[in-house]
Amino acid sequence: DQQVKQNSPSLSVQEGRISILNCDYTNSMFDYFLWYKKYPAEGPTFLISISSIKDKNEDGRFTVFLNKSAKHLSLHIVPSQPGDSAVYFCAASYAYSGAGSYQLTFGKGTKLSVIP
Amino acid sequence: DAMVIQNPRYQVTQFGKPVTLSCSQTLNHNVMYWYQQKSSQAPKLLFHYYDKDFNNEADTPDNFQSRRPNTSFCFLDIRSPGLGDAAMYLCATSRDKGIGKNIQYFGAGTRLSVL
Numbered sequence: 001d002q003q004v005k006q007n008s009p010s011l012s013v014q015e016g017r018i019s020i021l022n023c024d025y026t027n028s029m030f031d032y033f034l035w036y037k038k039y040p041a042e043g044p045t046f047l048i049s050i051s052s053i054k055d056k057n058e059d060g061r062f063t064v065f066l067n068k069s070a071k072h073l074s075l076h077i078v079p080s081q082p083g084d085s086a087v088y089f090c091a092a093s094y095a096y097s098g099a100g101s102y103q104l105t106f107g108k109g110t111k112l113s114v115i116p
Numbered sequence: 117d118a119m120v121i122q123n124p125r126y127q128v129t130q131f132g133k134p135v136t137l138s139c140s141q142t143l144n145h146n147v148m149y150w151y152q153q154k155s156s157q158a159p160k161l162l163f164h165y166y167d168k169d170f171n172n173e174a175d176t177p178d179n180f181q182s183r184r185p186n187t188s189f190c191f192l193d194i195r196s197p198g199l200g201d202a203a204m205y206l207c208a209t210s211r212d213k214g215i216g217k218n219i220q221y222f223g224a225g226t227r228l229s230v231l
Contacts, residue, residue: 004158034219043120043206043222044159089158093218104220106158 003027004092006107014115019077021110023090026071030092034104035064035075038087047088048075080114087111119143122207122223129197130231137192137226139207147213148190149220150182151206159206165190166213194228202230 005024013019023033031052036044050057050064050073057064063076077084088111091104120141129135139148147166151159163172165184179201181193194201204227208220 002158009156032218036222041224043122043208043224046219046221049219103161103164104218108156108158 001026002107003030004090004105004107006088006090006110008110009108010111010113012113012115013080015082016079019075019080019084019112019114021075021077021088021090021112023073023075023107024071025073025092027092027094027105028071029094030105032093033064033066033073034091034093035062036089036091036106037084038089038109044089077112080112082114082116085112085114120207120209120221120223122205122226124226125224126227126229128229128231129194131199132196135194135197135228137194137205137207137228139190139192139223140188141190141207141209141221142188143209143211143221144187145209145211145221146187147210147218148184149208149210150180150190150192151208153204153206153225162192197228197230199230202228204228 003026034049035047037047038044048059048062048064050066055066066073087109089109090107093104123138149164150162153159162176163182179195184190204225206225207223210218210220
């Protein structure tokens with residue numbers, strides 16, 4: 001049973017336009033969410049995160065939005081650049097009682113292609 | 117640059133022949149993780165170490181073992197690889213537990229092929 005779902009395996013966007021990558025989760029205990037970017041032949045690289053006490057976090061061209069009631073988050077990339085072409089993974093974690101949070105549950109990823 | 121290094125990048129083994137994958141880190145992080153990722157799938161956590169404290173996921177097969185002799189190194193041992201164990205194996209580290217401290221930093225992975 002997938003607790004973190006990325007329903008779009010791929011997305012193509014024109015350079016300069018906005019890329020929107022979506023992620024849904026089912027476990028209401030998740031309280032910290034992360035996005036990772038992965039280039040071929042490399043490991044995933046941390047991109048941006050958001051805590052459940054916020055509904056938006058911004059870092060340069062990247063913004064993550066969290067809608068807790070819908071159990072949905074999205075990553076916006078504006079403007080999109082060809083170098084953004086990669087696989088993007090959504091991940092979620094929650095605090096274990098007395099132990100802190102460390103485990104990440106990943107989605108399957110969305111392959112973004114930014115067309116020049 | 118501080119980083120997570122996995123060796124080898126590509127490993128070919130024979131069905132049933134034990135294989136060891138290695139991971140080292142210069143980040144001095146407390147936690148080290150091993151993930152298995154098959155094509156078009158999410159990375160799946162196999163186990164992790166918090167310092168020397170080993171934590172196995174409930175559904176990790178007994179065929180998979182791990183060792184962490186010191187802070188910097190962690191090994192994944194596959195005792196009798198089957199065809200279904202062919203995958204990308206990712207090592208990751210995080211500074212600690214807790215919100216904001218569990219951002220994980222990944223190595224480039226080892227792609228394992230089983231013949």
